[in-house]
Amino acid sequence: MPLVVRKLFRRRIVLAAAIALAIVVLVATFAGTISGQDPNETAVAQRLAQPSLAHWLGTDELGRDLFARIAFGGRYSLIIAALTALGAVAAGTLLGLTAGFFRRLDAPLMRVVDAMMSFPDILLAIALVGILGASMLNVVLALVLVYTPRVARVVRASTLVVRELTFVEAARAIGGSNARILSRHILPNLVSPITVQGSFIFAYAILAEAALSFLGVGVPPEMPTWGTMVAGSQAYAHQALWIVLFPGLAIIFTALSLQLLGDGIRDLLDPRLRKSM
Amino acid sequence: MLVVMSLVAVLVFALTRAAPGDPIAVLLGDQATAEDIARVQKVYGLDRSLPEQFALWLKELAHGNLGDSIFLQRPVTRALWERAEPTTLLSLLAVAIATLIGVPCGVVSAVFRGRAIDQLFTGFAMLGASVPSFWFGLVLMQIFAVSLGWFPVSGYGEPGASLAARLHCLVLPATVLGVLNSALIIRFTRGSMLDVLDEDYVRTARAKGLPETSVVLKHALRNALVPIVTVIGLTVALMIGGAVVTETVFGLPGVGNLVVSAVTRRDYPVIQGALLVVAAIYVIVNFLIDLLYTVVDPRVSY
Numbered sequence: 147m148p149l150v151v152r153k154l155f156r157r158r159i160v161l162a163a164a165i166a167l168a169i170v171v172l173v174a175t176f177a178g179t180i181s182g183q184d185p186n187e188t189a190v191a192q193r194l195a196q197p198s199l200a201h202w203l204g205t206d207e208l209g210r211d212l213f214a215r216i217a218f219g220g221r222y223s224l225i226i227a228a229l230t231a232l233g234a235v236a237a238g239t240l241l242g243l244t245a246g247f248f249r250r251l252d253a254p255l256m257r258v259v260d261a262m263m264s265f266p267d268i269l270l271a272i273a274l275v276g277i278l279g280a281s282m283l284n285v286v287l288a289l290v291l292v293y294t295p296r297v298a299r300v301v302r303a304s305t306l307v308v309r310e311l312t313f314v315e316a317a318r319a320i321g322g323s324n325a326r327i328l329s330r331h332i333l334p335n336l337v338s339p340i341t342v343q344g345s346f347i348f349a350y351a352i353l354a355e356a357a358l359s360f361l362g363v364g365v366p367p368e369m370p371t372w373g374t375m376v377a378g379s380q381a382y383a384h385q386a387l388w389i390v391l392f393p394g395l396a397i398i399f400t401a402l403s404l405q406l407l408g409d410g411i412r413d414l415l416d417p418r419l420r421k422s423m
Numbered sequence: 424m425l426v427v428m429s430l431v432a433v434l435v436f437a438l439t440r441a442a443p444g445d446p447i448a449v450l451l452g453d454q455a456t457a458e459d460i461a462r463v464q465k466v467y468g469l470d471r472s473l474p475e476q477f478a479l480w481l482k483e484l485a486h487g488n489l490g491d492s493i494f495l496q497r498p499v500t501r502a503l504w505e506r507a508e509p510t511t512l513l514s515l516l517a518v519a520i521a522t523l524i525g526v527p528c529g530v531v532s533a534v535f536r537g538r539a540i541d542q543l544f545t546g547f548a549m550l551g552a553s554v555p556s557f558w559f560g561l562v563l564m565q566i567f568a569v570s571l572g573w574f575p576v577s578g579y580g581e582p583g584a585s586l587a588a589r590l591h592c593l594v595l596p597a598t599v600l601g602v603l604n605s606a607l608i609i610r611f612t613r614g615s616m617l618d619v620l621d622e623d624y625v626r627t628a629r630a631k632g633l634p635e636t637s638v639v640l641k642h643a644l645r646n647a648l649v650p651i652v653t654v655i656g657l658t659v660a661l662m663i664g665g666a667v668v669t670e671t672v673f674g675l676p677g678v679g680n681l682v683v684s685a686v687t688r689r690d691y692p693v694i695q696g697a698l699l700v701v702a703a704i705y706v707i708v709n710f711l712i713d714l715l716y717t718v719v720d721p722r723v724s725y
Contacts, residue, residue, distance in 0.1 A: 266664020276686025
């Protein structure tokens with residue numbers, strides 16, 4: 147194992163978060179094999195059954211196995227959040243590098259970023275999905291637009307620091323082109339802050355997707371994500387609290403692991419911060 | 424600030440016009456003929472070119488006119504104003520709760536750094552940022568409204584209900600928003616206090632024999648306030664976004680609710696107006712915080 151990873155996992159809480167995340171991904175990937183149940187098979191006779199050996203987390207209002215639905219729903223929630231994190235990181239890095247490196251573009255680009263960030267996350271995402279139409283791809287697109295400015299700000303700030311370092315000057319002195327300096331000298335030094343942002347945005351995107359789907363302006367309601375599951379079952383919460391409880395716990399478990407991991411990476415980067423968290 | 428606000432206006436306009444789907448066609452239904460649609464489009468000015476529409480919209484904006492809602496048959500400003508009270512009260516209550524939880528917890532956490540109570544509070548701060556508000560709302564609703572019956576399950580009281588009755592309806596939603604958003608305030612207060620507690624003047628205050636509470640509250644907290652005030656201001660903005668979700672869970676007739684229904688009906692003027700007003704509030708709050716710095720820290724001057 148590379149030294150960095152070993153150092154990262156020396157803190158037990160970070161290791162625990164990584165393991166928790168691995169479990170979530172594995173359960174979602176092998177959802178069918180692990181649960182041994184069809185997430186869409188209805189059995190009205192067994193509706194709202196309590197958690198038992200046959201149905202680990204009980205059943206929902208149509209008698210569908212809740213564990214199987216959470217496991218399958220995790221696929222969509224994780225894919226949407228992962229694509230959002232990747233998209234926002236890619237777009238934000240490009241924007242941040244450009245603003246930080248080409249001084250003339252800095253002010254105009256950053257004012258647009260400021261303007262984008264004056265909208266509350268969820269409100270902007272709702273408006274965007276409302277405008278684009280509710281589909282899985284549009285949810286990803288909307289969330290990428292919401293989180294790109296966040297990444298751009300961090301990448302710009304780091305670029306401003308790195309571009310003044312002597313090795314950049316040296317690279318320019320030996321005739322390196324802008325493209326070469328950006329890709330070979332500056333970008334590699336930004337990998338860590340970008341990774342940290344990526345893991346936080348992954349966590350935010352899990353929460354945001356769930357909120358959008360809950361409000362009915364996210365993915366189509368028949369697609370089982372953790373958000374649509376809570377939305378669909380909330381009317382039955384007074385009879386069987388677990389059908390609302392467990393999808394929410396899945397969200398918390400995943401988002402918490404991601405944030406702990408992101409925090410771990412950040413502490414590794416900046417030992418000064420370690421004392422503050 | 425003005426530059427950002429004008430960009431916000433351009434973004435808002437571009438956003439709503441980038442939409443596929445014709446609101447007029449939706450409004451008139453399947454029976455409408457092409458002439459009907461063209462006629463109504465003319466009424467709303469949707470038949471003109473985009474730059475013309477934008478210029479028209481800006482002109483009206485300068486007069487404080489946000490246009491008319493396509494579905495509610497009333498000006499957007501009035502629709503927003505009618506829905507403003509629950510959202511405003513909810514946000515203010517929630518900010519108060521978040522501050523009352525966040526600042527003391529953060530201070531205690533910093534003073535007892537590394538001890539069990541610190542780990543408890545920082546763990547809580549981490550958890551708070553991972554809990555979906557709609558889920559927390561539903562769970563609290565089940566416990567305190569459905570099972571115990573202490574609070575109304577949803578809604579904003581009967582029309583004409585007293586202020587006390589309306590506030591009673593806001594207790595649960597404000598708790599949801601306040602508790603979850605206190606997480607950020609705890610983290611910032613703790614971090615800011617930790618920076619300050621290492622300073623020489625804190626050691627001096629201790630050395631001259633001041634009681635520890637006076638050292639922490641008068642000498643340390645006073646100097647740690649700038650980041651704390653900043654994050655509380657940020658929370659105000661977060662509340663307005665968070666209110667959208669919470670209002671829906673608790674069935675409150677607020678601005679968030681208005682936006683969600685406007686989105687499902689493609690009611691552009693309402694979406695535009697709401698985004699614009701909320702962004703303006705955000706920019707103004709940030710500006711006020713900048714001004715507040717001079718009060719909190721006399722060294723800052725503009």
